[in-house]
Amino acid sequence: MSIEISSKKEFAEKAGTLYMVATPIGNLGDISPRAVETLKSADLIAAEDTRHSQRLLSHLGISTHMQAYHEHNEEYQTGRLLARLQQGESIALISDAGTPLVSDPGYRLVEQAHQHGIRVVPIPGACAAIAAMSVAGLASDRFSFEGFPPSKQAARLSYLQELKDESRTMVFYISCHRVLATLMDMKTVFGEQRLATFAREITKTYETIRKATLAELCTWVDGDAMQRKGEIVLVLAGSVRDKSAHPLRDEILAALVDELPVKQAAKITSRITGINKNELYEAALKLKNKDE
Numbered sequence: 001m002s003i004e005i006s007s008k009k010e011f012a013e014k015a016g017t018l019y020m021v022a023t024p025i026g027n028l029g030d031i032s033p034r035a036v037e038t039l040k041s042a043d044l045i046a047a048e049d050t051r052h053s054q055r056l057l058s059h060l061g062i063s064t065h066m067q068a069y070h071e072h073n074e075e076y077q078t079g080r081l082l083a084r085l086q087q088g089e090s091i092a093l094i095s096d097a098g099t100p101l102v103s104d105p106g107y108r109l110v111e112q113a114h115q116h117g118i119r120v121v122p123i124p125g126a127c128a129a130i131a132a133m134s135v136a137g138l139a140s141d142r143f144s145f146e147g148f149p150p151s152k153q154a155a156r157l158s159y160l161q162e163l164k165d166e167s168r169t170m171v172f173y174i175s176c177h178r179v180l181a182t183l184m185d186m187k188t189v190f191g192e193q194r195l196a197t198f199a200r201e202i203t204k205t206y207e208t209i210r211k212a213t214l215a216e217l218c219t220w221v222d223g224d225a226m227q228r229k230g231e232i233v234l235v236l237a238g239s240v241r242d243k244s245a246h247p248l249r250d251e252i253l254a255a256l257v258d259e260l261p262v263k264q265a266a267k268i269t270s271r272i273t274g275i276n277k278n279e280l281y282e283a284a285l286k287l288k289n290k291d292e
Helices: 034-040 050-060 072-087 108-115 128-135 153-162 174-189 213-221 249-259 262-273 277-291
Strands: 017-019 044-047 066-068 091-094 119-123 143-147 169-174 195-200 210-213 234-235
Touching: 017 034, 017 108, 017 195, 034 050, 034 091, 034 119, 044 050, 044 072, 050 066, 066 119, 066 249, 072 091, 072 108, 072 153, 091 195, 091 277, 108 119, 128 169, 128 195, 128 234, 174 234, 210 213, 249 262, 262 277
Parallel strands: 017 091, 017 119, 044 066, 044 091, 143 169
Antiparallel strands: 169 234, 195 210, 195 234
8 A cells, every 4th residue: 555645835734743752761760741741642652662662651651552663664664654744643753762863763754754844843851872971071062973883893993993083072872792892992993091981871770980091991891791781872082183293383383483573473373283372482482592
């Protein structure tokens, strides 16, 4: 049976709403009253794993009908869900845990909803990546979410190598089955002294948060089998580049000192190289005194 998807214009006024509902990543107390109300009032809940989600819904006393929506049926189910939205129904999309679409299915449906003028509403809540970032003790002004590294070592090493010079803090999800191998590969690529925060089983009974160098984390995880179980997020410090090592620093500064006052030469060199102007001012003074 084919499903006809009507035009954006035809259903603009009577289309339903797609709710992106965050669910707990461990502690059931982390679900919001708004999320509970949304799940109760929706016409349908699209769940990554209906058997897994049923336990949460039973705990909350929610009887809304569920339908499986996961990576293996995403292409097939997207059209069917979109048709129901266009007919005015409301659908709540949930993943097994946390915020939908963060390393979970759902992108295709959200994309189609936007294309067809259907309202998409976020119902915020738990997210393992953000929770780990908040307790990592690493720079949080700029960070990137990198998801799961490849499972095969050759691909993983190549993938990590591309991130070697990334200056932002990086957040990874790591399979417990590959956590030691992944940490060892990170130590190889990023260096033994790169800092990272290991966050395991966030909000659950055996929650573990540890900040250490990659070398220390490798030794610790290798010696404690418990750290190789459960859900793991790794927050990795970004690369710290030595800006004073700019290859043309001395040449640029020397050329400008010959033509300009020291302060101005330092200021212009700073703009070109990104090096601190006070540091350049001291270097320019030495050059000027040497010439005299």
